[in-house]
Amino acid sequence: MDLNNLYSQIITENSRAAHNRRPVPGATLSLEGNNPSCGDDIVLQVKIENGIIEDLGFVGTGCAISQASASLMIDLIKGKTVEEAKSLVDLYLRMIKGEADEKEYIDRLEDCSALAGVSKVPARVKCAVLAWHTLEDALNNQNV
Amino acid sequence: MLSQYYKKDFKILSKLENDMRLVYLDNAATTQKPDVVLAAVKRYYTADNANPHRGVYELAMRATDVHENARSVIAAFLNAERAEEIIFTRNATEALNLVAYSYGLANLKTDDEIAVAISEHHSNLVPWQRVAEATGAKIVYLYPNEQGEYTEEELTSKIGKSTKILAMAHVSNVLGIENPVKFATRLVHQNGGIAVIDCAQSVAHMKVDVRDIDADFVAFSGHKIYAPMGIGVLYGKYDLLDAMPPFLSGGDMISHVHESGTTYAKPPRKFEAGTCNLGDEAGLVEAIRYVERIDIDKIREHETELCKKALEGLNSLGGIDIYPSVSSKSRSLISFNIRGVHPHDAATIMDSYGVCVRAGHHCAEPLMERLGIGSCLRASFAIYNDMEDVDIFIRSVEQTRKVMGIGS
Incomplete structure (x- = not known):
């Protein structure tokens, strides 16, 4: 069953997520994201130097999907430029909506493509995009 | 079974x-609707539909009868003293807001207390927070014990001379057990206050007798008792309703409107501004009959x-x-x-x-x-x-x- 596969990948990912669950020393951006209907709440911290995202971390609580997607995002985004990060966020959001090309997202989103199955569980899309929307907001507002 | x-x-x-x-x-969120309820809604729109209280033609009289008959059926279901104590709303949330903004704003002043059970649904909590903010009244929260019960000690220690309003559900939508609403209501009455009881989670599961509880206001939603979404009920003691200012204003809630001002209709019409939801009232009546038959x-x-x-x-x-x-x-x-x-x-x-x-x-x-x-x-x-x-x-x-x- 698809859902079992999706969850087994999520569980594996969450067991490896500890290294991303932490505040970021010298963070240049910090933004809270929440899903009011779930009570899920994360704070994402980002350190950007010379246009490069040097470090990211998150703290907070939520369901397995929201936590796994936050951790996977951090592994993918770390070391990328702000522009690359924005492009990857856009691709990920399209993948979760079921609108992205499979070859493209497997290629560019690496391990994050494990979450593509969420597009078949519409009620949980908001969990899978929480961290990504939070990062998007943080990057878009960094000069404000 | x-x-x-x-x-x-x-x-x-x-x-x-x-x-x-x-x-x-997920019946505490909303119940499914039996065929007889859906048929009753359809029957209203295919046989009796017109705007009540306004036309003099026979069809409009029939629609008015549907509306007033629904009020009587609900009054009997809740054991209210008179049909005029039943006000139609969209749902329990609107009914509770009506009490907060009409009764609450008119009767609360600085340092009065509103006793609110911590297990209340946001709809019997947020309106009181807003009314407290507007009037300077204070909210005093009531807490259940480990068994989810509000003890007499807790109620006696929190409800006193300053308590003007008690807001408590008959049954919490999370804890699922009956609250001591009779005891709490008696206590708040002894102190000169009134009791607002949210029966959204009890009305489909146990007898709600407003006179036995002696509640001043009771609210419930039709859609949690096998009726359509969009129809709710507020029960209020007639003298309280009569003394309260209107909530929404507009058509059907007036006595006379002049350039110089307006006089209002008596309850319940004072609180039913605009055209009511008669189709779903007919559905609610059928749902109540369904429950009563079982x-x-x-x-x-x-x-x-x-x-x-x-x-x-x-x-x-x-x-x-x-x-x-x-x-x-x-x-x-x-x-x-x-x-x-x-x-x-x-x-x-x-x-x-x-x-x-x-x-x-x-x-x-x-x-x-x-x-x-x-x-x-x-x-x-x-x-x-x-x-x-x-x-x-x-x-x-x-x-x-x-x-x-x-x-x-």
Whole structure:
């Protein structure tokens, strides 16, 4: 069953997520994201130097999907430029909506493509995009 | 079991969801609607539809009769003294807002107290917070004990001379056990205040007798008692309603309107501005008749039995936290968590077995904080649920633990 596969990948990912669950020393951006209907709440911290995202971390609580997607995002985004990060966020959001090309997202989103199955569980899309929307907001507002 | 006779009355329950039997256990959020209710709505629009209270032609008189007859049926159902004490609203939320903004704003002043049970649904809590802010009144929260019960000691220590309003649900939508509303109402009356009782979670599961409770205001939603969405009821003692200012204003709630000002109609029309929802009133009447034909005490007995079986099943699985964990009182719903599994993940996996349960904070965040959890699962029962539903529910919880890699 698809859902079992999706969850087994999520569980594996969450067991490896500890290294991303932490505040970021010298963070240049910090933004809270929440899903009011779930009570899920994360704070994402980002350190950007010379246009490069040097470090990211998150703290907070939520369901397995929201936590796994936050951790996977951090592994993918770390070391990328702000522009690359924005492009990857856009691709990920399209993948979760079921609108992205499979070859493209497997290629560019690496391990994050494990979450593509969420597009078949519409009620949980908001969990899978929480961290990504939070990062998007943080990057878009960094000069404000 | 009762349910074998009644399941067939609900078309939605005979349909397969993703090739599986639909095990609908989110009845505290909304119930399914029996065919007779849907037929009553259709009958109104195909035979009696016109704007009540306005036309002199026969069809309009018939529509007016539907409207006023619905009021009488609901008055009798709640054992109200007179039909004029029944006001139609969209739902319990609107009814509670009506009391807060009409009675609350007119009667509260600085340092008055509003006693609010911490387990209230946001709809019997947020309006009071807003009215407190506007008037300078203070909110005093009432807390349940470990068994989810509001003790006489707690109520006596919090309700006093400054208490002008008590806001308490007959049954909490999370804890699922009956609150001591009669005792609390008597106490607030002794202190010169009034009691606002939210019966949204009790009206479909046990007898609600407004005169026995001696409540000043009672609210419920039609859609939680097998009626359509969009129709709700406020009961209010006539003298209180008569003395209150209007809530919404416009058509049908006036006596006369002049350039210099307006005089208002008497209750209930003073509080029913604009055209009412007669089709759904007709549906609500049919839903009440449906419940009365089965007998509310039998419904309660049936649901209590299902709940007991479900509790036994959950307890035998182990690794389940139930809120409240222990209670001597009967429940019509069970709030719980599977240890180590976020409720949203659990509800998604249970859904894949055809089981519909609610996951989240249930519009009762202050209670969630009190319980020390962010959210939980809730299984709630109705007349059409049966032991097979309970068995499938328990198996789906077991499967959830497996999928999430918990237990053996």
